[in-house]
Amino acid sequence: MSSRVHVTQTYRSDPSTVFAALAEHENLGPVFGANITRMRDGDTSRNGVGSVRRLKIGPLPAFEETTTVAEEPTLIEYRITRGSPLRNHHGVQRLSPTPNGGTRLDYTITFDAAVPGLDKVVAAVLTRAIARGLPKLVP
Numbered sequence: 658m659s660s661r662v663h664v665t666q667t668y669r670s671d672p673s674t675v676f677a678a679l680a681e682h683e684n685l686g687p688v689f690g691a692n693i694t695r696m697r698d699g700d701t702s703r704n705g706v707g708s709v710r711r712l713k714i715g716p717l718p719a720f721e722e723t724t725t726v727a728e729e730p731t732l733i734e735y736r737i738t739r740g741s742p743l744r745n746h747h748g749v750q751r752l753s754p755t756p757n758g759g760t761r762l763d764y765t766i767t768f769d770a771a772v773p774g775l776d777k778v779v780a781a782v783l784t785r786a787i788a789r790g791l792p793k794l795v796p
Contacts, residue, residue: 659745660776662766662783666791668759672730672752675760678795679733679750680704680724688790689783690714696721709738722748737768743779744769762791 668675678684681704686693691712699705705727713719720741726734730752737746746768753761766783770776 659767659769660780662764662780662787664764664784664787664791666762666764666788666794667755668762668795669757670760670795671758672754672760675752675762675795676730676733679752679762680727680729682708682710684794685710687793688787690786690790699724699727702727722746742771742775744771764791 670678682693682695685691689712691714694711694713696709696711697707699708702708704724706724708724708727709721711719711721718740720737720743721739722735723738724733724735726732732752733748733750735748737743746766748766749764751763751765753763755761764787768776768779770779
């Protein structure tokens with residue numbers, strides 16, 4: 658059974674601004690509580706499909722995430738592609754405009770873990786970190 662992280666955040670900024678902030682790998686350090694290094698630009702744009710970021714969180718081994726979908730300004734999807742005990746990891750960031758010109762972000766991550774029980778711990782830690790970090794991304 659897969660674990661799931663689900664966090665929503667509302668911003669005063671428009672969807673294009675929020676999308677640009679989420680897509681820029683280096684901006685995500687405070688969201689995940691990680692050191693992030695860009696490993697590769699995307700196939701047709703800097704932060705598009707095929708772009709890769711390396712995340713290092715505390716003493717844990719580093720891992721890489723690859724952008725698999727980038728549909729500005731509404732959708733970003735990514736997967737862990739190297740170096741993690743998590744399996745079938747899929748992150749989805751859906752953005753929609755709010756009536757006042759802002760943006761609602763609906764962020765879901767699903768995954769399994771190679772070690773039984775690890776997925777529940779990771780889900781709890783990620784939910785807390787992302788809920789704390791997202792407000793720092795943009796106004």
